[in-house]
Amino acid sequence: MVEPMQYVFEASDMSCEVPEADSFKTIFEGLSFAIGRGEIVDLVGPSGSGKSSLLTAFAQLNPHARGSMKLDGRAADEFTPQQWRRQVAYLPQKALLTGSTVAEAIRLPWTLRIRNTDAGANRSSRLRRLFSRQSPDAQARTMLPDERIRATLDSIGCEDIDLDRAPHDLSGGQAARVSLARTLLTDPKVLLADEVDAGLDDENADKVATIMAQSAARGMAIIRIRHRPPDGRASRIITLDGGTLAEMYMTGQGNDRHNAQEARA
């Protein structure tokens, strides 16, 4: 007996058209996808097939994409773009860490208004913020003190990363993990990880995968673009090629609670 699956994120009729010289090139069209709580799905396919375009479309970051999406059953247009991206977080391939220390880089999301006001884009609160004596950096520091960053980094196996170091001095693997930790700390419902383990050695790639698996175990839905051989953590592998999605279930390995699912069209 299969009970109807509650999807945390659903997308249908996704299409992407990139403008060229004087026409449009269709990357994909009419794609549908859904993911449940705590599920890890791998997205594979030849380069140029539009995997990144699909993930940025899910996060409403892609100006060339259209489609209808739902989060917890609520349509995307009920959210402001900022509210949506807070829950559906896109993690770019290139780890971009700003500021002079790792701690500052990790606090970046807390300097943004979406995490500093409850109402979001309320006009009076915007004015009040403009004249409030506390700087966004100081606010971020109160909301996310160094101790909490330290504890989180330790809990995900990043004891080797010093908070006072300059992001510039981190190794590629460390930068990738800091960037991942920053997005995980914002606690999104859906994580869209765009080839985060590209350019990492096997050991660091495995560390990154373990960190994500821990978050998935706590209920985060994760879509990973990967070029490496399957690591057994995903419940499904989806191939994007020639503008269509093909699904493959990983029976016998990974999270076996998803094995009973029916294949969706």
Place this chain on the structure above:
Amino acid sequence: MSGNYYSIDIWGLLVALAMVAVAAGISGLMRMGIGKTLLWSACRALLQLCAMGFIMAFVIHSGNPWFVLLLIAFMLIAAVQITLSRAKGVPKGLAGPVLLSLVLTMLIMMSLVTELVIRPHPWYAPQLVVPLTGMLLGNTVSATAVGLSRFFESMRERRDEVDTLLALGATAWEAARPSMVSSIRLGLMPTTASLASAGIVTVPGMMAGQIIAGGDPIDAAKYQFMVLASIAALTLLTDSIIMAMAYRKCFTSLDQYQPIAK
């Protein structure tokens, strides 16, 4: 106005032109390749300045406020055109915002500096209003041209950072802010430098003119300070207004980053 005023006759102009011609000749001998441009620009400047002189003389003698407004309107439109042609790599459709912010600061300048501080009679006194407008526009045009070029260049350079910020939930404003701050700073640098060097390294043009025309140097200094200070403040204001209107060009209505074609 008291004291002596030394007029320049046609021979004076010829001497100035001859100096430029000699300089151009030297550059020609040394193959620096700027002689022609220098000579051409000097002739152009002579023509433009004489034309401005005749128009000003006409407007002052006419005593008609409409002529003053017409002249200012012409200067504003020319300022917009020069700003946009000097700014490199900026999107289309900025003429409106640039004109709007120039008009706005013009009005503030007119009402605060002219009508509240100097209080000339008649209120539109062309010999005051037109040169003040010219000085304000000259400064804001270069500041906004530099600022706009730098802003869009910076947004292109910061592309990955902007995308990361947006992905973390930043608004378009928050994602564009570092570029806005750096471009306004860059555009304002000559203005702050001119404030700092005034009176030590340079005798600014307006003060020099007033003293040469036989005005009281103390009076000239007061005028000059007021003009420098208000121009600095208004240049910052114009630049900020234009940035606040232009940054949206880099984003779609859904706060997605939209690269701007060069």
